[in-house]
Amino acid sequence: MVVTRLSFQGGLMDITIATEVAAALAPALPYLLKGTEEAAKEAGKKLGSAVWEKGVKLWELLRPKVEGNPSASKALDRIVKEPERKGAQIAFQVELEDILLAEPQLLAQLAELLKSAGDTQAFHASNIGDGAIAQGAGAVAASKNSVSVGGDEHGNITLGKNGD
Numbered sequence: 001m002v003v004t005r006l007s008f009q010g011g012l013m014d015i016t017i018a019t020e021v022a023a024a025l026a027p028a029l030p031y032l033l034k035g036t037e038e039a040a041k042e043a044g045k046k047l048g049s050a051v052w053e054k055g056v057k058l059w060e061l062l063r064p065k066v067e068g069n070p071s072a073s074k075a076l077d078r079i080v081k082e083p084e085r086k087g088a089q090i091a092f093q094v095e096l097e098d099i100l101l102a103e104p105q106l107l108a109q110l111a112e113l114l115k116s117a118g119d120t121q122a123f124h125a126s127n128i129g130d131g132a133i134a135q136g137a138g139a140v141a142a143s144k145n146s147v148s149v150g151g152d153e154h155g156n157i158t159l160g161k162n163g164d
Contacts, residue, residue: 008041017110020094021058022071022077024114026083054117061109064101132164 025032031043044052066072072095078088091109100107 007033010069017107017114018093018100020114021062021096021110022079022089024051024117025055025058025062026079026089028059029076029080029083032056032059054113057113057117057156058110061106061113062096063101064097065106069095069099071095119134 027047028043028051031039031047031052040052040056043055044069047055066076072092074094075088078085079092082088100110
C-alpha cells in the first residue's frame with residue numbers, strides 16, 4: 001500500500017486515496033478506455049453495476065489529469081496491459097499520488113466519492129482441483145479434507161463418508 005503524508009489546511013493527513021483509487025479503477029480501466037456503449041454493458045455484467053459506476057465516476061474526475069501527464073499516461077498503459085503486475089500497480093499509484101499532491105481539491109473530491117460509494121469491491125475466482133479460495137474481509141479457506149470453524153465446536157465433525 002502506498003501511503004503519503006499530505007499537508008492539508010495546516011495539518012497532516014495520511015492519504016491512501018491513490019491506492020484506493022487505483023484498486024477501484026483497475027478492473028474498470030480496460031472498459032473505460034474503450035469508451036463504447038458495448039464495453040460499458042460488458043463491464044456492468046462482468047464487474048457488477050456498483051463497481052462499474054464507481055469506476056466511471058472516478059475516471060471522470062481523473063481522466064484529464066492522467067491523460068495530460070505523460071508519465072501518468074505511461075503508467076496507465078502499463079496497468080491496463082498487465083493489471084495483475086505489482087510493478088504496474090505501484091507505478092500507477094505513485095503517479096496518482098503525484099497528481100493528488102498537486103491537486104488537493106481533486107483529492108477531497110475523490111475521498112468524498114470513495115466514501116459515498118462505500119465498499120463496492122468485487123471478487124472473481126475459479127478453483128480447479130483440490131484448492132481453496134477465500135476472499136474479502138474475514139474470509140477463511142480450508143484445504144481438502146479439512147474444516148474451518150469460526151467459533152467453538154461442540155460435538156462431532158465427520159469428514160468423508162460415515163464409517164470410513
